[in-house]
Amino acid sequence: MKAGVARFWREIPQRYNFIGNKCGTCERVFFPPRESCPYCRRKSIGNMKEIKLAGKGEVVTYTVIHVGPEDFEEQTPYPIAIIKLEEGPQITAQIVDCPLDEVKIGLKVESTFRKIQQDGHTGAIYYGYKFKKQRQ
């Protein structure tokens, strides 16, 4: 990805701190935050409130990437999952610190702050969330 640093800097509240938002009308939670609620549409405009998510959830589906993009080649094979967060939204993230054969649908996971990738040109390091098994 050859993009300016601002593109990544803008996403820091979401990727570092799990800031999503909530529709004041129907109470649905969104992550990443949306400008308006797709269910309430105009009734939600100006009525979306920031909310910090707990970063805990459950694996809905997963894959193990064997052929990765250049920036991720060293990490292959690595699992990627769709996780349903406790507050409702679903997100895509890497599962770490977990043997491949233990990654399963239904696995309870929690977020952990990690390096995601590094820009080969500027050397900028991009951080964000990955997920690991929830502590019992």
Added chain:
Amino acid sequence: MRDVAVIGVGLTKFGELWDKSFRQLIAEAGSKAILNAKIEGKDIDALYVGSMSSGRFVDQEHIGALVAEVSGFSQLHIPATRVEGACASGGLAVREGYLSIASGMNDIVVVGGVEKMNDVGGSEATEILATASDQEWEAFFGATFPGIYAMIATRHMYEYGTTKEQLAQVAVKNHANGVNNPYAQYQSLISLESVLKATTVAYPLGLMDCSPVSDGAASLVLCAAEKAKKYTDKPVKIIGSGQASDTLALHGRRDICTLDATVHAAKRAYKQANLTPKNIDFAEVHDCFTIAEICAIEDLGFVEKGKGGKAIDNKITTLDGSLPVNTSGGLKAKGHPVGATGVAQIVELTMQLRGEAGKRQVKDAKIGLAHNVGGSGATCVIHIMEAM
């Protein structure tokens, strides 16, 4: 709304075409379609061309005008527009051409689709294709495009008991059809074992579950149906056109295993054609990965949700089955030059409905459906066609 018919088609060979440029490919497909329709440059009211990422594959944007130029129309100053919707770019270009004639604005329109993917390396091609997914919230975290479809497959296997063998059978079937298509990238049979033993790309999908990286172009001439018989004895009418959108990211969808964009586009196309899935004789569906064909036959209403794998076992979708799917070889065997794919599907429907499909001809083909998807299901465009 006026009725619209296809009066001419043109295709290049699909494959790794090292000796052909982006410009040569689209010019070749376009001239074939124009000659096939027996029209002249001065008959053309407008041109629409679909391409997913000419900017990243060959460093060239602004290809609407370029395609008009390389097709020899620079002195005619024909309105020329490029249409983009990732892997559905071609289907969207067909729909734009269709709408412009149906509206009464144009009488004859040339539609093209093109992608030249092999001028960049394999990993760069993968990266470019991933721009069809959500860059900020999927690709950034290491999800690849095959990985996203693999997550649909994992969930489909979990919920409905779909097996890797059933996925593999889709590839085996589409290669068997590709054998009879002289334009296909792969014209060779493959065995179930070879698909199952292929190197894993993204579990549970192996290399042979994936469509290839391809160069190629396709073109059509569309005409107001009332004037079509002036040019050809065998016009093929578009009787339904439906399009729908959904979230870019798979994780934002109502259901991981259902492409709601397909469901809604299909509903609109069936309604316009006044048909149900039972009336469809054969279909070209968007099998960018084997799991995608299984989801497609479910979401199009050919079989119940979750029964797609079983339908493959029961050989419903083979060339001599009750509903042949991807008679051209599909994206898997025919090849998938992304911008060309949606246009090439309409070329296949037209050839079948004219009775010109040779060894892969579907017996008594009356009504065909084409299903073209962008990304992992954020865009879908569907056309239903019937011989006039």
